Amino acid sequence: MNDFGYLGESDAYFDAACQSLRPEPVIGALNDYYKNFNSCGERVKYSWGRTTDERVAATRAKVLKLLKLSSRDYFTSFTLNTTYGINLVLSQIKPGLHTKIITSDIEHNSPFLASIAASERLKIPREVIARKPDGSINLKNCDFKKAIVVLGAVSNIDGRKLENVKDVVKAVHKAGGIIILDAAQALAHNADLLAKTEADAICSSAHKMYAPSLGILVVRKDLLKKLDVNFIGGGMVDDVDQSAYKLSYENDDHIHSRFESGLQAWGEIIALGAAIDWLGRQTQTPLHTNAERIFSFLKSHPRVHLVNQKATNTISFYVEGLDSHLLGAALSREGIMVRTGYFCAHYYLDHQQKLPPLVRVSLGLHNRASDITKFEQAMRKVLG
Numbered sequence: 001m002n003d004f005g006y007l008g009e010s011d012a013y014f015d016a017a018c019q020s021l022r023p024e025p026v027i028g029a030l031n032d033y034y035k036n037f038n039s040c041g042e043r044v045k046y047s048w049g050r051t052t053d054e055r056v057a058a059t060r061a062k063v064l065k066l067l068k069l070s071s072r073d074y075f076t077s078f079t080l081n082t083t084y085g086i087n088l089v090l091s092q093i094k095p096g097l098h099t100k101i102i103t104s105d106i107e108h109n110s111p112f113l114a115s116i117a118a119s120e121r122l123k124i125p126r127e128v129i130a131r132k133p134d135g136s137i138n139l140k141n142c143d144f145k146k147a148i149v150v151l152g153a154v155s156n157i158d159g160r161k162l163e164n165v166k167d168v169v170k171a172v173h174k175a176g177g178i179i180i181l182d183a184a185q186a187l188a189h190n191a192d193l194l195a196k197t198e199a200d201a202i203c204s205s206a207h208k209m210y211a212p213s214l215g216i217l218v219v220r221k222d223l224l225k226k227l228d229v230n231f232i233g234g235g236m237v238d239d240v241d242q243s244a245y246k247l248s249y250e251n252d253d254h255i256h257s258r259f260e261s262g263l264q265a266w267g268e269i270i271a272l273g274a275a276i277d278w279l280g281r282q283t284q285t286p287l288h289t290n291a292e293r294i295f296s297f298l299k300s301h302p303r304v305h306l307v308n309q310k311a312t313n314t315i316s317f318y319v320e321g322l323d324s325h326l327l328g329a330a331l332s333r334e335g336i337m338v339r340t341g342y343f344c345a346h347y348y349l350d351h352q353q354k355l356p357p358l359v360r361v362s363l364g365l366h367n368r369a370s371d372i373t374k375f376e377q378a379m380r381k382v383l384g
Contacts, residue, residue: 003278004366010335012371016364017156017185017314018339019207022275023366026211029274033267041266042235042254052266059273060256063216066187066276067202068195073222077259078269079215082184083110085203086150088217088259089180090118092227093148098177101148102127104137105352106157109344110203111150111182118148128347133309135160137168144175153194154185157345157360159312161186161193169199178223184208187216188364189284189313210365211275212268217259224249224258233261282365287313290363293372301383307349307358314362316343319382324357327382334378 003023007013013021033055039048041056060076067074079085103115105128119126131137135155149172153162162168165181172179178200186193188209194202200223206214229247236257239246249258288311295311298304307316318324328340339360342349349355361375 007366008335009370012336012374013366014336014338014361014363014371014375016366017208017343017360017362019213020188020210020364021366022210022212022271023278025278026271026275030212030267030271033270039266041264042257052270055270055273056264056266059269059276062273062276063218066191067197067218069198069218073198074218074220075255077217077219077256078264079203079217079259081207081213081215082182082203082205083114085201085215085217085259086110086114086180086182087117088231089201089203089219089223089227090114090148090150091121092230093118093122093178094226094228095122097146097226098122098124098148099146100125100127101150102129102142102144103150104129104131104152106131106135106155106160106345106348107150107152108156108182108184109346110184111152111180112345112347115148115150122148124148131160131162133160134163136163139164139167139171142171144172144177147172147175147177149177149179150182151179152182152185154183154190155345156185156314156343156362157349158308158316159185159314160309161190165193166197169197173198178226183216185314188279189287206268206272206275209272209275210278211272212265214265214268214272216272219259221255224255229258231261235263236261284365286369287363287365287367290367290369290372291315294361294363294375297376297379301379303383307355313364314360316358316360318356318358322382324359327359330382331375331378334374336375336378 037048037051039052041052063076101115101119103111169179180201181199183202183204187204200220202218204216237245238248248254291311291313298317303320304317324340328338331338341357
């Protein structure tokens with residue numbers, strides 16, 4: 001069965017790094033919620049609500065299982081997206097506990113901008129460290145003493161990975177710091193990179209892993225001691241007096257409510273659970289084959305300048321003498337959907353590397369061999 005049967009033969013979608021397409025079982029799970037038990041979670045006693053609670057709880061557990069983290073030490077909350085999750089954590093860190101904040105040069109604006117804001121709020125210096133070509137960090141050059149470290153696990157520019165992520169996490173903790181990981185590009189196809197990685201918080205986006213638009217926030221319970229509650233609303237409290245309240249997260253069964261103010265996207269959360277199940281049934285081989293094929297094709301042309309050092313699901317390039325935005329528009333007329341610009345990584349691509357706007361081809365499990373052929377044929381017309 002083709003789980004992307006709705007995708008037209010003439011449509012070649014290459015923007016999965018922004019948001020992946022949704023397979024039929026995920027769409028079906030969302031529709032099932034709206035049609036059969038549309039209800040408020042954690043608030044009602046009728047049967048629809050019980051079904052919602054059970055399936056939302058199951059999704060929380062599936063996220064931890066995907067990361068191979070124990071519920072004794074971690075919990076899962078849901079937000080709007082990765083950016084929201086990173087900001088939500090950083091905005092609540094108590095002043096006076098940390099002496100600096102560190103991020104890296106290749107980061108998406110989600111952690112990059114949030115680290116600037118946190119530096120200003122906490123009145124601590126900010127450092128931008130360089131990543132190696134393979135995405136790792138040279139730990140010999142880093143001083144993590146009492147630092148807040150915010151890093152991406154997989155780049156949205158060229159798919160390079162934080163290869164030594166576990167060593168980085170250990171080094172940060174040994175130095176008395178905390179670390180927040182941006183896993184937006186990791187959970188769909190590189191969850192193994194983060195398996196058993198004991199970061200203080202892991203932020204991601206469900207809409208990049210074949211699920212509806214939703215933010216995922218996995219938090220180490222010990223981190224709560226370092227945070228102040230400053231964003232609060234319904235669903236977070238057990239009792240309210242005229243000028244006081246009792247927070248629900250003080251009860252471990254509702255610890256996830258610490259970051260979930262107001263009504264949540266119950267259907268989307270349930271559909272995320274379906275997406276995790278679906279991903280577990282897939283093979284990554286066609287995805288790797290398609291990535292190798294596009295990378296090899298682009299590398300063979302002298303006018304094409306690749307950012308990538310190797311083939312990944314995300315490949316960025318520009319064509320010498322040709323505006324990338326015009327190229328993107330030309331490809332669109334052929335039914336080929338790519339991203340153009342700086343992909344929310346302005347500092348690294350524009351100001352540090354001084355590259356022109358790029359074209360990004362990001363693949364997903366929906367891509368067919370015919371999509372790759374279509375892309376190659378269109379590019380041959382451009383390249384001559």
